[in-house]
Amino acid sequence: MFTHDLCDSNTVHSGKLDSQFKAILVNATKWQYYGTPNVGGTLEMTWNTSLVRAELVNIELWGYRETGEPYSDSWQGEWKYLYSLARGQPNSGSFSFLPQPAENGSSSWELGSVRVSPSTYPDGMWNVQAAWTEDHALAWHLEDRFRHNSAVWALDKCLAWDQLENQLPNFLSEIIDCPCTLAQARADTGRFHTDYGCDIEKGSVCTYHPGTVHCVRAIQASPRYAAGQQCCYDSTGVQVLTADSIGGSTPDRAHDWGSPPYKRPPRIPGQSHWVYDVLSFYYCCLWSDNCHYYFKHRRSSDCRRYQPPSTAVVFGDPHFITFDGVSYSFNGKGEYTLVMSAQKQLTIQGRTEPVNGTMINATKLSAVAMKEASSDVIEVRLVSGHHGLEVLQNQKTLSFTEQSWMDLHGVFVFSPTSTNVTVMFPTGAGVEVRLRGGTMTTTVLLPEEFNNSTIGLLGKMNGDARDDLVLSNGELVKNYSNPEEVFRFGASWGVSNDSALFTYDSEYLLDTYYHAPGHVDSFIPVFFVPESPDDPLANQASEICSGEGSEFCRYDILVGRSPIMGNATRVSFQSHISLVDDLQPVISCGWLPPPSNGKKEGTTYLQGAKVRFSCEDGYALKGSADRICQKNGQWSGEETSCVVSKKLHVQRKQ
Template structure:
């Protein structure tokens, strides 16, 4: 083992083993979680950054500890001292110190452990019914950043080293744990973008009884971050799948969720100088100067506010256009997260309750009622328990802000991004309920935007400079004296005009030209173009997809195809010695149903019996039909004869 010597400020160190254990029913008061020092592997070792040891059988009671970490700490402290400066390894399975039985036959040992876990799972409550469903495609999974986050163990951006999900190229995890059992969802996808299911592959998507990142209150089972996940989900995968060939035990309790009930979120965006595209697709520009409500939902207690400042040219002069410079947000009683342009404006600054956060050592922070992810200085994603997500990207000196809302926000949103209900006609509604029906009326749109100026008593922003105090806190939240240029300045003699025409083409070209010519910057115009195209891609990725669900191969047969979305074709065939009855091909229809008849495989040596049975059944049916026809014919003849006799009698009487 090796470590960075500068992280342990001592000449000599102790190398200790610490273990974690949970016992009892994880959903009752009898549950106990223990994190303890076990024993030392080395004492008073030189702080050389390297240590070698040969694992030996730990014996009882240490062999009961199945997951833990190693710690390197200054040897000036007694063994097992808590709360000292030290270096820790990642948590891992402690197989290297287990009993002799593991060393003698690890597969048999692992199978025993797997069966014990299987029996435990049979006694625990079902958590699968409350799990969020997986996105149908890789594109959806990567776009739904409000509810799903990249699984660091299988990341397409980092080479797709998917140890626990072979055959997958990317996995995501549900950010929020399930409400009652604090369970986690994991969704994995192959190189075609299709979801991988455990019914088809050992590398399929697997739910977790314990969310990998835990769930508040963290001291209760099975909510301990990381370690509960190891106890209930990871070790069992080792026992059943990695260390023995008995994955059927594992997948019985951890089946993949398909996407038949998945509902993609809706996306709205603010970009450039600034331009808006609402959740229902209405595009417009609003160049007011001040602080405004980008989106609000009173019933969900979610508020997202934006600050706009005038665009400053490279020569220091101010133009009659603005750009988004800060976004502040909160849901319920969560921490207030503010993201703003840094100084210099080559990075984004993140504040938690008016205090700056640093992501230099870690990219992920689990704060009060909110998750924040910042993989680099120009990208920040904020996620709330409701499933709402806010993406902030620094492009060309401007801050592009995308808001993603799940279906639970339908009909309950307001603000500059409109009412999310699928109807674009009611998106441009002022804060007092008036509708701006003319989406081409620049003055009317300006008045609409002005109405969403926030109040000092409701502001979420930080005012930590003289400029912010004077320009925003002690000034009107909407600067009525600032009147922007509503139309694109056209000047055939302007050399930038032809360059803007060359850069800006296709859909969204008006926004690109406006920003290029107003800011006198091709870089800003290009940033607007990229942001517009990126939003269009997100909207396309989040389009609803029809899934027919997993299709099982017939008994004594197999299938060709593991895609289950609309238009997918799955072919079924039978093993040697069996004949196929029913449909050989099934197509996923737009109704969410598979086409064709049920497919079965019949043993070839039963063909004569089956054919004979069919012929016999047909003969029997034919015999029954013949008897019925003859019987009915006999009855008709008898009835006719009776009528004839009655007629003759009547005639006889008359004569």
């Protein structure tokens, strides 16, 4: 799944470079829980026989573990061949067996994978063509003590993990805070990505987060400890905390997707997360009833420090809404700077081409290219016929047929369909490209760290709309309603050949863009929408375009001559307005604990929320029974406690 070069004699992935293909664990949960109450019997796995070119195969178990002093040079990850489940097995595509406890000390390996490889190779030989199962907890091969009483065995493991965590550095203070609401979490695509195990779009049951409907994970690992963040939300759209529910958000000591340079724990993609965050959850929560140990070290982060990103968009043929909300149209032909931040070393460029060839004097976005610092250059462009989007990495096409996301050099790319691409950078900058009506809607999301550092067609991000349209020479546009003055602003941001990030892999691109100035002066667009009742598209424009932003929609229909494009522009405009609304800041007063010998009602901690306290029999409430989250981020009233009532106090004295 990861594209990094891990072929190093000291790295854990060397043994798994022999194949990217996976065998399938039939009923994977049974494999994971084997030996716990009511889970036993035969296990089965399947694979595509064409992936292992041999008549006979061996079925091998490999184990993974991490050894050495955590956060030191001695910390290493290791894959090791443990033993064979079968040899000389017909390559039939399936294998079943009745598990037995491992011998020769192999049961100490609690995480691993099963490999199907040609029988012509010796047992455990590295770097051969093979099919692997997913990494999983090796419950099915653990010692008899586990099977005799899995809860007692798991509690011992949980307590040992608890002691280890007490000795390790606290990573919670350096991870990013969670968004306060589900709307924010789904909108902040530059910094957070859907957790596939709890996805509202896929109808996930969120098995490990009961009571929630959707979770997201922070895309970037924390800077020092390479930790990960997870944020989960309930059906009302508010964050669920582990202090209130076992379904709450749980941060991770090791980011699930790893972190550069990927070669040492806790940065190993997938496996480090298993060792420090998943197996421990099995020990404390799934195989025994001791989740309080787990949540002591994996307590949820609230959202008091969370700051939503600012967003800007390019859509239609093309229209712009800046980070500070200025909307305008610029129909220049050429390649332009959309966003540039010297401070963050981020550059995002856009290419425009005439709508419908040379028949119409209007343009639309046809490609976006971007990079941050020394990252790979990612380009997203319309494919021939405008039926999909093509993604290029350093001028070479990327294929998303095997997987929907790739973690590349300094950039993360997600493309679930041929019409959707999201690009994410380590600073938290995100770029979403959506194909609508044959046009590219490009949304840029930037965290608050970009304030006062951006220039380009999407404006200066500083909360002040008055200085958004600034020419590349520093001159300020005085009249935003003058399309010719705005056009001069846009033209000034043409990209020179020596700074262009685009790919020129056809004669058309070479002649039209590479051997031409960044802005083509000879192309003069239509500035004003023609209003003619005799226009055959006039009625459609009136039917499709209404309300705020209708002038963009009308332009695309009456100038661009495309009702489809006009409708796509209407949808893109409305989507952006909804996105801006979803990303509005939310005030949180933070978690309130129930008083000792008391309880609370209410687990929402945002502005306007009320938390009510009460005491157990024999105790009297001191302080405020009701506390309300105020707009200043503070709880109303006084701290609540439950004190021994006079009646109970008298009884105790007697």
